[in-house]
Amino acid sequence: MAAIEAHDLVKVYPPGIRALDGLSFEVEQGTIFGLLGPNGAGKSTTIKILTTLSKATSGRALVAGHDVDRDQGGARAAIGCVAQKSGVDLEATGRENVILQGQLYGMGGAELGRRADELLTRFGLADAARRPAKTFSGGMQRRLDIAMGLVHRPEVLFLDEPTTGLDPEVRADMWSEIARLVSVDGLTILLTTHYMDEADVLAKRLAIVDRGRVVAEGTPEGLKGELRGDAIHVELREAYLDGRVQVALAGIAGVHDVQLEGRSLHARADSGATAVPAVLTALDAAGVGAASVTVARPSLDDVYLRYAGRAFRSAEDEAANLAQRQGDGR
Amino acid sequence: MTALMQTGYIALRHLRALWRQPWWIAVTLVQPIVWLLLYGALFRRVVDIPGFQSTSYIEFLAPGVVVNSAIFSAGWGGMSLIDDIRRGVLDRFLVTPVRRTPLIMGRLVQGAVVVTIQSFIIVGLAVATGAHYPSLLGVLVLVGMSAMLGAAFGAFSNGLALLARREETLIAAMNFMLLPLTFLSAGFMQKNLMPLWMQRVADYNPVNWTVEAGRQAAMGSGDWAFIGSRVAFLALFLLLCLTFATRAFRSYQRSI
Ligand SMILES: Nc1ncnc2c1ncn2[C@@H]1O[C@H](COP(=O)(O)OP(=O)(O)OP(=O)(O)O)[C@@H](O)[C@H]1O
Ligand SMILES: [Mg+2]
Numbered sequence: 001m002a003a004i005e006a007h008d009l010v011k012v013y014p015p016g017i018r019a020l021d022g023l024s025f026e027v028e029q030g031t032i033f034g035l036l037g038p039n040g041a042g043k044s045t046t047i048k049i050l051t052t053l054s055k056a057t058s059g060r061a062l063v064a065g066h067d068v069d070r071d072q073g074g075a076r077a078a079i080g081c082v083a084q085k086s087g088v089d090l091e092a093t094g095r096e097n098v099i100l101q102g103q104l105y106g107m108g109g110a111e112l113g114r115r116a117d118e119l120l121t122r123f124g125l126a127d128a129a130r131r132p133a134k135t136f137s138g139g140m141q142r143r144l145d146i147a148m149g150l151v152h153r154p155e156v157l158f159l160d161e162p163t164t165g166l167d168p169e170v171r172a173d174m175w176s177e178i179a180r181l182v183s184v185d186g187l188t189i190l191l192t193t194h195y196m197d198e199a200d201v202l203a204k205r206l207a208i209v210d211r212g213r214v215v216a217e218g219t220p221e222g223l224k225g226e227l228r229g230d231a232i233h234v235e236l237r238e239a240y241l242d243g244r245v246q247v248a249l250a251g252i253a254g255v256h257d258v259q260l261e262g263r264s265l266h267a268r269a270d271s272g273a274t275a276v277p278a279v280l281t282a283l284d285a286a287g288v289g290a291a292s293v294t295v296a297r298p299s300l301d302d303v304y305l306r307y308a309g310r311a312f313r314s315a316e317d318e319a320a321n322l323a324q325r326q327g328d329g330r
Numbered sequence: 331m332t333a334l335m336q337t338g339y340i341a342l343r344h345l346r347a348l349w350r351q352p353w354w355i356a357v358t359l360v361q362p363i364v365w366l367l368l369y370g371a372l373f374r375r376v377v378d379i380p381g382f383q384s385t386s387y388i389e390f391l392a393p394g395v396v397v398n399s400a401i402f403s404a405g406w407g408g409m410s411l412i413d414d415i416r417r418g419v420l421d422r423f424l425v426t427p428v429r430r431t432p433l434i435m436g437r438l439v440q441g442a443v444v445v446t447i448q449s450f451i452i453v454g455l456a457v458a459t460g461a462h463y464p465s466l467l468g469v470l471v472l473v474g475m476s477a478m479l480g481a482a483f484g485a486f487s488n489g490l491a492l493l494a495r496r497e498e499t500l501i502a503a504m505n506f507m508l509l510p511l512t513f514l515s516a517g518f519m520q521k522n523l524m525p526l527w528m529q530r531v532a533d534y535n536p537v538n539w540t541v542e543a544g545r546q547a548a549m550g551s552g553d554w555a556f557i558g559s560r561v562a563f564l565a566l567f568l569l570l571c572l573t574f575a576t577r578a579f580r581s582y583q584r585s586i
Contacts, residue, residue, distance in 0.1 A: 051425045054586050076427045087422030089414075091347040103339045104426040106332070132350070148422070 001065065003029040003156050003188035004050065009059035011045050011212075019045040020056070021212035027190055027205075032182055034203030035192040036304070042212040043192035044084050047160045050190070051081045064155045064188075077105070080149035084160040084192075087148070088141045090134035094125050097133055098148055105152035112151075119147040123177070139170040146177070157181065159191045163198060175201055196301050208307055216307035224298045229254075230272035231302045232279065234265040237289035248286035252278050259305065263291075266305060268298075333429050340436020344410070345443060355447065362399040362452050366392060369518065370459070382520055384549070389463070392456035393545035394517030397476050399452060400445045401511065401537060404480035405504045407441050408491030415495055421586065434488055434575050438481045445480035449473040453548075464550040471557065472544035478564050479540045485571035489578035511537045516545070536567045 004027035011020040020042045027033040035043045048054035050061055052072045060067065066074035089097050098116040102108070107115070120129045123143040128136060133144060142162060149157055162178065163171040179202060181187045193199055199206045200220045207217040216223060232255075236245070239262050249258050249267065255275050257268040269275030272295035283290055348354060370388040377387050384390040414420045423433055453469055463469050490500055514531045515538035521529055532538040543560035546552040 048586060053421055053425055054583070073427060076425065079425075081422070081425045083418050083421055083425075085418030085421070087418040089343065089419050090417070091350065092343060096343075096346070100339055100343055101422075101426070104336065104423065104428040106427065 001029065002026040002062075003064055004033070004190055005060075005062040006046065006050065007060045009046065009049060009061060010057045011042070011049060011054070012057045019212055020049075020059075022059070023209065023212060023214055024059075025207045025214055025217060027188060029188050030182060030186055031204040032178070032189045032191055032202050034199035034206035035190065035209055036194075036196065036199045036206055037192075037209035038194065041209040043209060044160055045212075046209075047081070047083070047158050047190070047192065051079055051158055052076055053081075077152070078154060079156045079158065080152065080154035081158045082142075082145045082149045082160065082162055084164070086141050086145050088133045088136070088144050091132060093130050094120060094133055094136065094140075094144050094147075095129040097144060098151055101148040102151040107152060115151060116147075119150055123147045139166050139174075142166065142174070143177075150181075154187070156188045156190070159189060161192055161194065164194065171198075178202055196299060196304070200299075208304055210304075210308040216303060223303045226303075226306075229268050229270040229298070230275075231296045231298050232265075232267045232269050232272055232275060233294045233296070234267075234279065234283070234290050235292045236263045236265060236283075237291050239263050240288060244286050245283070245288055248282045248288065249279060252282055255279060257306065266302075268302075269295075272296075333432050333435075336428050336432035337435040337439060340432055341439035341443075342436075344437055344440035347410075348440065348444065355444070358399070358403050358444070359448065359451060361402060362395050362448065363455065365395045365398065366452060366455060367459070369395075373518070376519070379523060381523060383551075384520075386461055388456055388459055389461035389549065390520070390545070391518065392452060392461055393472050393548050394515070394541050395456075396449045396452050396472060397479065397515075397537060397541045397544060398512050398517055399448050400476040400480040400540075401483045401508055403444055403448060404441045404482075404484040405487050405508055406500075407437055407484035408487035408489075408500050409497060411437065411488050411491040412495060412497055412500065415491070415582075424583065430579050431576065434485065434572070434579065437488060438484045441484040442477040442481050445477045446473055449476050463548045465548065465552075468547035468550055468552060471547035475540045475544045475547075475561060475564060478561075478568055479536060482536065482564070482568040482571040485568070485575040489571070489575035492575070492578040492582040495582075511535055514538065515541045517541050536564060539563050539567075 007024050009020045009023045012018055023042065023046060025033070035046060037043050045054070049056045050063055050068060052068050052075050055069065062068070063075050064078035066078060068075045092100070095116055098119060099112060102112040102115060120126050123146060125140060125143060125147065128140060133141060136144065146162070159178065163174050166174065175198070178189065178191070182189055191202060203220060205217065205219050207214045209215070245260055245265060246258055249255055252275065254270040255267050255278070259266045267279070276293060276295060280290060280293065366388070370391050374387050376382060377385055411420070450473065453463070457463070487500065487504070490503055494500060514528055514535050516524070516532065517537070521532060521542065524532065539560040543557040547557050
């Protein structure tokens with residue numbers, strides 16, 4: 001049985017922002033499933049609906065067998081949630097935060113005390129447990145968030161960008177903690193992230209979300225494998241809008257999936273090493289100057305480019321611009 | 331039962347935060363003390379006005395200060411809710427099975443505790459400067475009614491916080507409401523000596539209901555039927571504010 005099922009979720013926020021536009025996926029029990037997408041893709045909206053915080057405009061979702069709309073109580077008891085925004089009460093101590101969270105789930109007494117101490121120890125917060133949470137570092141607050149999400153022993157855990165804003169070392173530690181939650185504790189985890197490497201390391205399967213829809217789904221290896229060969233990226237000296245770049249590259253054997261975005265040229269090649277000289281020669285002959293060239297094994301970045309039709313970065317910039325325009329409009 | 335326990339947990343959370351910042355109680359006491367001591371001294375001769383029914387202005391004034399302090403401290407209750415919304419604490423609570431009412435009621439309980447402590451300090455101060463209240467029961471009625479009024483203003487403030495979610499809006503609304511409601515009550519002046527139009531308005535002002543009934547109870551000049559009727563009005567007003575807060579909660583959840 002799938003631990004999470006989302007069927008055709010649509011969420012429209014007034015005044016007509018379509019945050020989710022028919023999003024569907026399933027998560028197998030006891031695995032980590034990654035939702036990967038740029039700013040504004042709809043990752044948090046999905047989590048809000050699956051955790052009963054927000055209601056879908058249409059569509060249906062089951063979490064641990066409970067319909068999130070019709071059986072909110074059942075769903076709430078079965079899930080833990082670590083939202084994108086930390087939910088730590090900064091005035092309370094670490095331990096008080098965990099205890100209150102347990103109490104809200106109907107736990108209490110010595111058992112709750114033991115559970116809180118066990119979690120605080122596990123997440124390296126035992127020494128700081130009796131300090132106000134406002135004295136915690138960002139990484140500590142994030143770990144406290146996770147400890148709170150686990151206090152009632154949920155079956156399914158939602159992690160919305162658990163490592164955004166943490167330094168690299170702290171992120172790596174967090175990754176191993178998250179992996180252990182599945183391997184040792186048998187949880188099912190839905191994780192959202194901006195980071196390709198994070199999805200790559202942690203997720204057994206992942207869905208790439210763009211503008212409220214799943215544009216690709218599979219295992220990280222499978223998704224990368226669908227892209228034949230290496231990724232070539234050429235930074236041009238200037239933007240050429242007349243199509244001569246595409247024409248120049250069309251004739252080269254073993255080079256395909258050519259995409260041009262401004263001065264960035266992306267292409268795939270069966271063998272990067274042999275294709276690069278040919279590409280450069282062809283560009284030169286067409287009078288196109290290249291500033292730099294890189295060749296890489298396919299990454300999830302490339303997967304995103306392929307399925308969303310634009311680079312992850314430019315999708316992020318687009319979201320930022322949109323937010324800016326909306327801000328200006330007000 | 332569950333809802334009561336949950337209210338207790340939430341109240342405890344807020345009381346603990348308050349306990350860690352005892353200076354905050356001191357800060358909220360500055361205004362009442364200024365009112366009590368400076369107004370008390372400034373308008374001492376008010377008692378000489380023909381028809382004024384008390385012989386000590388401080389004695390007359392203190393119940394008014396108790397009630398005003400209640401609305402001023404409870405009226406800001408929504409500020410910490412805005413903080414919780416911004417920090418994601420409220421959303422974290424809403425994902426748990428906790429019922430929605432305890433999330434508001436817990437805060438109101440904390441507000442009522444603060445109002446009660448404040449009220450006793452103010453009454454104590456008045457007594458120390460020469461006021462005399464014959465009936466302890468009457469003082470308890472005054473404090474109890476102030477706590478009820480505080481809870482009502484707290485509920486209103488929390489409802490507004492859920493709708494507006496901006497400190498500025500809450501500050502503006504409270505500044506707009508609190509002082510006029512104070513001066514349109516018998517807090518500083520005997521009601522039948524107020525201009526006629528103000529008397530009429532005061533009849534509909536919950537702050538005035540509390541001041542008049544609470545003062546009569548404390549000064550032992552009480553007509554218990556009158557006091558009882560004002561307690562009933564106040565209970566209705568509290569219910570109205572609670573309904574508003576609950577509605578606001580629903581509207582908040584629809585917007586996220
Ligand atoms: N409460 C809300 N009211 C109105 N619009 C909203 C609300 N929440 C999200 N949106 C809009 O819905 C879209 C999806 O937002 P969402 O937060 O789900 O994206 P996300 O993938 O989590 O992005 P990020 O990576 O920035 O967290 C965005 O356009 C956003 O502006
Ligand atoms: Mg998000």
